[in-house]
Amino acid sequence: MFKGASNFEINDGHFVIGNITNYHVMPNDTKTEIRDWLKAPDCSVNFQTAVDKKTNGTGQWIVNHSKYKNWKENSTVLWIQGKGRS
Structure with a gap:
């Protein structure tokens, strides 16, 4: 996780920490982390894992x-x- 992960919002297209009345814009590295x-x-x-495990004829009973x-x-x-x- 990143610092402030439990207390961030997006306001006017900016990631912010804290509430809207008392906030600071997050630094770019934190934005990248988020x-x-x-x-x-x-x-x-x-x-691909599911395709590799598929058995031929699977589901044919219904069609x-x-x-x-x-x-x-x-x-x-x-x-x-x-x-x-x-």
Whole structure:
């Protein structure tokens, strides 16, 4: 984390520490730390890991099912409900 991580805001496009009536603008290195902290993770790694683990034919049961085929030919809404809670 970065210093002041629990007490910062964005005001007029600036990262500020403290409240709006008593604040100081954060230095650029702190802004960089915050932006890095807020940055979305690289999801391509997880995606590739999932692709590598995929088994051929996964999910084919649904596209081969008669009710799915009927829906695809005749409907616009598909509702698939998973296992309910016990």
